[in-house]
Every structure is written in structure tokens, then in C-alpha cells.
Amino acid sequence: MSTEVKEIKKTSEPLFSKKNRKLLSDPLNDSNPITVQVLGICSALAITVQVQQAVIMSLSVLFVMIGGNVIVSLLRNRIPDRIRIIVQLVIIAALVIIVNEVLKAFLPDISEKLSVFVGLIITNCIIMGRLEAFALGNKPGPSFLDAIGNAMGYAWILVAVAVVREIIGSGAISLPGMGQVKFIPSSWFIAEGGLYENNNLFILPPMALVVVGIIIWIQRSRNTKLIEEN
Amino acid sequence: MKAIHNLISKVKPNFEEGGKLSRFWVVFDSLETFAFTPGHTTSKGAHIRDSIDMKRTMMMVILAMVPALLFGTWNAGHQYYLSIGEITTLDGLGTMFWEKIGIGAQKVLPIVAVSYGVGLGIEFIFAGIRKHSINEGFLVSGMLIPLIMPVDVPLWMLAVAVAFAVIIGKEVFGGTGMNIINVALTARAFMFFAYPKQMSGEIWIHQGETAAIDGYSGATALGELANTVGKAAGSTEVTGIMSNFSLDGVYSMSNAFFGLIPGSIGETSALAILLGGAILLFTGIGSWRIMLSFLIGGLAMGAIFNLAGANAFMEVNPVHQIIIGGFMFGMVFMATDPVTAAQTNTGKLIYGFFGGFFSIMIRVFNPAYPEGVMMAILFMNVMAPMIDHYVIASNIKRREKRMKLQTA
Numbered sequence: 001m002s003t004e005v006k007e008i009k010k011t012s013e014p015l016f017s018k019k020n021r022k023l024l025s026d027p028l029n030d031s032n033p034i035t036v037q038v039l040g041i042c043s044a045l046a047i048t049v050q051v052q053q054a055v056i057m058s059l060s061v062l063f064v065m066i067g068g069n070v071i072v073s074l075l076r077n078r079i080p081d082r083i084r085i086i087v088q089l090v091i092i093a094a095l096v097i098i099v100n101e102v103l104k105a106f107l108p109d110i111s112e113k114l115s116v117f118v119g120l121i122i123t124n125c126i127i128m129g130r131l132e133a134f135a136l137g138n139k140p141g142p143s144f145l146d147a148i149g150n151a152m153g154y155a156w157i158l159v160a161v162a163v164v165r166e167i168i169g170s171g172a173i174s175l176p177g178m179g180q181v182k183f184i185p186s187s188w189f190i191a192e193g194g195l196y197e198n199n200n201l202f203i204l205p206p207m208a209l210v211v212v213g214i215i216i217w218i219q220r221s222r223n224t225k226l227i228e229e230n
Numbered sequence: 231m232k233a234i235h236n237l238i239s240k241v242k243p244n245f246e247e248g249g250k251l252s253r254f255w256v257v258f259d260s261l262e263t264f265a266f267t268p269g270h271t272t273s274k275g276a277h278i279r280d281s282i283d284m285k286r287t288m289m290m291v292i293l294a295m296v297p298a299l300l301f302g303t304w305n306a307g308h309q310y311y312l313s314i315g316e317i318t319t320l321d322g323l324g325t326m327f328w329e330k331i332g333i334g335a336q337k338v339l340p341i342v343a344v345s346y347g348v349g350l351g352i353e354f355i356f357a358g359i360r361k362h363s364i365n366e367g368f369l370v371s372g373m374l375i376p377l378i379m380p381v382d383v384p385l386w387m388l389a390v391a392v393a394f395a396v397i398i399g400k401e402v403f404g405g406t407g408m409n410i411i412n413v414a415l416t417a418r419a420f421m422f423f424a425y426p427k428q429m430s431g432e433i434w435i436h437q438g439e440t441a442a443i444d445g446y447s448g449a450t451a452l453g454e455l456a457n458t459v460g461k462a463a464g465s466t467e468v469t470g471i472m473s474n475f476s477l478d479g480v481y482s483m484s485n486a487f488f489g490l491i492p493g494s495i496g497e498t499s500a501l502a503i504l505l506g507g508a509i510l511l512f513t514g515i516g517s518w519r520i521m522l523s524f525l526i527g528g529l530a531m532g533a534i535f536n537l538a539g540a541n542a543f544m545e546v547n548p549v550h551q552i553i554i555g556g557f558m559f560g561m562v563f564m565a566t567d568p569v570t571a572a573q574t575n576t577g578k579l580i581y582g583f584f585g586g587f588f589s590i591m592i593r594v595f596n597p598a599y600p601e602g603v604m605m606a607i608l609f610m611n612v613m614a615p616m617i618d619h620y621v622i623a624s625n626i627k628r629r630e631k632r633m634k635l636q637t638a
Binding site for chain 1: 424425427428
């Protein structure tokens with residue numbers, strides 16, 4: 001991907017101009033794909049039981065997003081308008097298959113846990129949305145930044161939800177390569193004569209919705225730009 | 231009374247705008263209006279002139295819950311002494327009356343205190359942030375929650391459940407009167423899904439240090455019935471369980487009606503609940519439409535299951551079916567919640583009927599959710615606005631048709 005970036009640097013507008021920096025920072029808060037645009041919710045609910053799954057999922061989306069955005073942006077003047085959706089789909093599908101095969105080969109455990117959700121990145125609305133709304137009308141450089149921004153906006157919500165869910169639901173935290181580390185001493189649990197018990201509700205998908213909702217609540221109360229007038 | 235009034239008038243300036251303690255105005259205001267009817271009245275045309283305001287309504291509902299609470303307290307002690315073999319079912323119910331009340335109060339009072347403490351604490355915080363006066367809504371929820379909890383519930387879990395119910399069930403929607411689901415049932419559902427080990431099996435009685443005697447089971451009637459599902463009818467296990475439901479069994483119809491069975495604190499005695507129901511109906515606070523149609527719905531589903539008769543659970547007599555578990559409690563205190571129920575009269579009938587219908591259906595079809603009443607009422611809470619919408623739409627249609635006939 002570095003080659004494409006270099007190409008852009010030759011053009012008149014510098015890659016990290018103020019406008020382009022906004023492409024990176026906006027999706028983190030003001031136009032966050034999950035909490036503001038409410039896209040990609042399904043995967044956010046399904047794979048946030050453990051932090052490691054959320055991290056791997058985020059990295060997969062980051063890869064597909066960057067690849068898709070840059071490739072579509074490069075081809076933007078050649079893709080016939082009438083078949084652009086199918087062309088985008090082919091590009092995304094190819095990238096997703098690469099990700100899926102890599103995960104299967106190097107991280108079989110996590111790949112099994114993520115199961116169909118890696119495949120379902122193809123239908124992740126964030127990616128299709130950015131290809132349609134941004135990559136088709138912009139040069140590869142800004143598209144690259146836009147992809148990073150949106151993928152990171154998706155990622156931080158995913159990881160934040162997963163951290164809350166895993167700590168309360170399983171009393172543990174897991175990072176890729178470390179496995180799951182349970183940090184609540186077993187003597188605290190009721191079965192061992194203690195008082196504590198993990199909250200099973202946080203393992204169930206509905207609680208992910210509630211946690212996302214709470215994040216939206218906090219975000220809106222801090223960021224008054226997002227409050228609709230009525 | 232005079233003394234309280236004098237005290238309030240004396241400290242009032244401190245809490246008013248500019249006073250030292252003006253930050254705590256909401257707290258003061260709620261306590262003042264709790265003790266006395268507010269001095270200010272509506273100056274422009276008010277539509278309803280009645281001495282019953284929201285706080286008085288809420289107090290009436292709490293009054294209606296007192297029989298169930300008192301009975302639950304006694305029953306907690308009763309089940310405790312039964313389980314350790316101090317008394318047997320043959321002893322008169324009056325034996326060791328005060329000891330039973332003592333044991334029960336030891337377990338029930340902390341639960342009530344935690345429920346009110348946590349719930350009101352959150353209400354106060356939100357009222358402070360949002361700068362409105364404290365709503366009365368939690369007075370009832372705070373009493374309902376203890377009544378639908380097992381006696382031995384760990385208090386911190388209760389606190390978490392109450393906090394969840396008040397924040398997610400009510401405050402995110404805008405506070406009292408804006409919630410779409412019943413707050414008390416949200417707390418119960420939270421407990422059920424969050425801490426399933428503490429909400430199923432033999433946890434329904436206070437056990438203490440002493441081990442239970444042989445043959446005593448702390449399981450609820452519904453828990454026992456759920457055990458029969460999936461087992462061949464007529465097998466020794468099923469007949470063994472079903473014998474408990476016969477005329478002289480633990481869960482016999484009379485025991486279930488008077489409430490001498492293990493279960494959540496307030497749900498066991500159909501008699502005490504019906505007493506409360508009578509108060510609600512007499513004062514006109516609870517909707518008779520919902521209660522009646524809920525009852526009919528439950529009986530109807532029970533009768534349908536009787537006809538099908540595919541397993542022992544389905545063959546339970548419909549009347550027996552509705553006096554075990556939380557059905558009665560849900561019917562009288564939960565389904566009639568004026569905020570979350572349907573608002574139109576026809577809507578109330580539909581809402582109540584399906585509430586009762588699904589209650590029995592869920593408990594029989596899904597042994598994993600023995601307490602179908604909770605699920606059914608929460609489900610109908612969500613459906614209530616839609617029911618109202620269609621009732622109103624059909625009413626408009628009917629009247630339009632009539633108007634056309636007249637003009638034609």
C-alpha cells in the first residue's frame with residue numbers, strides 16, 4: 001500500500017492537510033460508523049464477548065477497508081456506473097477471503113470463534129458505505145485515510161464494548177497471543193464460598209446492544225453537536 | 231403532624247433558591263410532598279379535581295401489596311423451619327408463629343431496604359442532574375422488586391439488578407411514566423439472565439447453616455413441573471413429581487392457594503395477592519379489564535393444554551396452573567402497571583388476554599424459563615403501543631364508515 005501513498009504525495013495537496021486529517025479524526029467521534037451512523041451493528045453485537053475476538057475482527061475490517069477503499073479509488077474512473085456495486089462486492093469478497101484464509105492458517109482458535117462473522121465482513125455496511133460514499137469520488141490517498149479513520153472508529157467501539165463485556169461477563173481479559181487471563185481470584189466466587197459471581201447477561205448478545213447504547217448516551221451528552229433539534 | 235409541619239416550614243428556606251442547601255431541593259421537595267399535599271394548586275383550568283394525586287395512588291398500591299409482603303415474611307420462616315425439620319406439615323400453621331416472622335423479617339427487611347435504597351438513590355441523582363422533582367414511580371417498583379425475589383438472594387446482586395432496572399429500564403427513556411417496560415420485571419429479568427445459578431433450583435427458601443432434612447425440596451412448583459418435561463408419562467420420576475401436586479401433596483391446590491409453598495417472597499399466596507387485587511379494584515387503581523382478561527387468557531391456554539395433554543405439565547388443571555408460580559402476582563401487580571400496559575379499553579382486553587395466554591404457554595413449552603409470566607408481561611409491554619395503535623385505527627375506520635352511511 002505504500003506505493004499508492006507515494007503517488008499521491010506528488011499531487012499538489014499534501015496527504016496530511018487539515019481536510020485530510022479530518023477524514024481520520026471524524027469517524028472516531030462525530031461521525032462514528034457504529035454510534036452515529038449505526039452501521040455494522042450486527043458484528044458489534046456478535047463478536048464482542050472477548051477482547052481478542054474484537055481486536056482480530058477490527059484488524060480484519062481495517063485490512064479489508066483499506067484494501068477496498070484504495071482499490072476502488074484507483075479504479076473509480078474505469079468502473080461502469082451500472083455495475084459498480086457488483087465490482088465493489090468482488091473486490092471486498094476477494095479481500096475477505098484472503099483475511100479468512102490467513103486467520104485459518106495462523107489463528108485457528110480465533111478463526112473458529114469468529115466463525116461466519118469474518119465472511120460476513122462482505123456485508124458489513126460500513127465498508128460498502130465508504131466505498132460508495134467516498135472511494136468512488138476521491139483519490140486513493142484520501143480514500144486510504146478515510147478507510148483508516150472509519151475502521152478505527154469501528155474498532156474502538158468494538159474493543160470498548162468487548163472490554164466491558166469480558167470484564168463483567170467472564171471476569172477476565174484476553175488479548176491476541178495472550179489467551180484469556182482471569183484476574184478475579186477464584187476464592188471470591190460463590191461456588192468457592194465467596195460472594196462474587198460473573199454476570200451472565202453480559203455474555204448474551206442483548207447486553208452488547210445495551211453497552212453500545214450506553215456509549216451512545218455518554219457520547220451524546222458530551223458531544224452536543226450530535227443532539228438533534230426538535 | 232403539627233410537629234412535622236413546623237419542622238418542614240422551619241427548614242424550608244434553606245432549600246429554596248439561594249439557600250445553603252438549595253442543591254438538595256429535590257430531596258426536600260419530595261419529602262415535603264410525601265408528607266403533605268402540596269400547597270400550590272393549578273391556577274388555570276384543571277380538568278380533574280380529585281384528592282387522589284400520584285403519591286396517594288402509589289401509596290394505595292403499596293397498601294395492596296402489604297398482605298403479600300406480610301404473608302411472604304411469614305412463609306419464609308415457615309419454609310425455613312419445614313426444611314430443617316423443626317416442624318412438619320402436620321403441625322398447625324400457628325406453631326412458632328413469631329419465630330417464623332422473626333426469621334422471615336431478618337431476610338425480607340434487608341431486601342426491601344436495599345431495593346429502596348439503591349433505587350431511590352439513583353432517582354435522586356437523576357432528578358438532581360435533570361433538575362426535575364423526584365417522581366413517585368419508584369415507590370411502587372421498590373416494593374414490587376423484593377416481592378419477586380427469592381428470599382436468599384445475595385444483596386449485592388439485588389442492588390445491581392435494581393440499578394440496572396432503574397437506569398436502563400426507566401431513566402434512559404426519560405424517567406417515571408416514560409418507560410416502555412415494567413421496571414420491577416426488568417430487575418427480575420436481569421437477575422434471571424445475569425445470575426441464573428442464583429435464580430433456579432433449590433434457592434427459594436432461606437436455608438441458613440443447618441442442612442435440609444431428607445425429602446425436603448426447596449424447588450418451586452414450576453421448577454418441579456419443568457423437570458417432568460421430556461420424560462415419559464407414567465415413568466416413576468414423573469409420577470413421583472406429580473404426586474406432589476395431588477390433593478395431599480406439597481403443591482396441592484389448597485397449599486398453592488394459601489401460599490404454603492416455596493417461591494419468591496410475595497408470589498406464593500394467591501389469597502394474599504387476591505386481597506391486594508381487591509383493594510386495587512375497589513379503589514379503581516388497577517384495571518379490571520386487564521386482570522379479568524389476563525385470568526381468562528391463562529385459563530384458556532391451560533384448558534387448551536389439557537385438551538392436548540402431551541405431557542404431565544400440560545395435564546395440570548388450569549385453575550391449579552394459574553395459582554402456582556408468579557401468574558397471580560403478575561396479573562394483579564405487574565400487568566396492570568398503568569404506564570406500560572395498553573391504554574385503550576379494548577386494547578387492555580387484548581393485552582391482558584395475550585399476557586395470560588403466553589404466560590402459561592412459555593412456562594409449559596420452555597422448561598428453561600419456568601417463570602413464563604415475567605417473559606409474557608415484558609413481551610406484552612413491548613406490544614402494548616402497537617395494540618393501542620390498531621385499536622385506535624380500527625375505531626377511526628368504524629366511525630368513518632358510520633359517517634359515510636349517514637351522509638349517503
